[in-house]
Amino acid sequence: MQIQSFAARLTALFAVALMAAAAIPAFAAETYQVDTAHTYVLFKVKHLDIGYSYGRFNGASGELQWDDATATIRSIAMQVNAKDVDTDVDKRDQHLRSADFFNVEKFTTITFKSTAVKKLASVSFEIAGDLTLLGQTRPVTVTARQTGAGKDPWGKFRRGFETEFSIKRSDWGMDFMLEGVSDEVALTVSVEAILQQ
Numbered sequence: 001m002q003i004q005s006f007a008a009r010l011t012a013l014f015a016v017a018l019m020a021a022a023a024i025p026a027f028a029a030e031t032y033q034v035d036t037a038h039t040y041v042l043f044k045v046k047h048l049d050i051g052y053s054y055g056r057f058n059g060a061s062g063e064l065q066w067d068d069a070t071a072t073i074r075s076i077a078m079q080v081n082a083k084d085v086d087t088d089v090d091k092r093d094q095h096l097r098s099a100d101f102f103n104v105e106k107f108t109t110i111t112f113k114s115t116a117v118k119k120l121a122s123v124s125f126e127i128a129g130d131l132t133l134l135g136q137t138r139p140v141t142v143t144a145r146q147t148g149a150g151k152d153p154w155g156k157f158r159r160g161f162e163t164e165f166s167i168k169r170s171d172w173g174m175d176f177m178l179e180g181v182s183d184e185v186a187l188t189v190s191v192e193a194i195l196q197q
Helices: 002-023 090-097
Strands: 030-034 040-047 051-057 061-067 072-081 109-121 124-133 136-151 157-168 184-195
Touching (some): 061 157, 061 184, 072 124, 072 184
Antiparallel strands (some): 030 061, 030 184, 040 184, 061 072, 124 136, 136 157, 157 184
16 A cells, blocks of 8 residues: 555656646747848958959858857858859859859759857857768868847847858869869858847
8 A cells, every 4th residue: 555655646746747847938949040131151262372362152041040048059050052152253253163163053052050059158159060062061160259139220130140260172072273272261151140030
């Protein structure tokens, strides 16, 4: 009898604990859409080991998940259309779109998807993720900082982030003209994203 009574009390306590846990509200992540008009994916390469050439990808898009309870990025995914490479020189842009470089007819998009985020400081985050370029996916880890947050004049809430990092283009199979255009590519990604209601 005592064993049965103890088992009944244990079952009741377990049921109460489950109900209490269910009553605690889960903090859902806030979804932010990348504002294409105020987001920049910029790159810099060394030309002939003498000077630097600069460019960008127009029209970046993506989504960011933000946990307001812990002030932390949960995840981020971004993409650009490879054909939207822009160095302000049409002949060079056409060459960059060719099979020598981005091969845009075969590989239309360049994507980044986070796999883990670690908060380093109040506005600084280490973001690990997969960068897919020329159909190849490789891991990349960057440090991003929040550059600001607040309501815009139209009542929408925005957050801004920026990161600077370098990759070797040959790691993704882009090895054309390594003697003339540096293997190392420096990137700056500046993101402004809008909270979705």
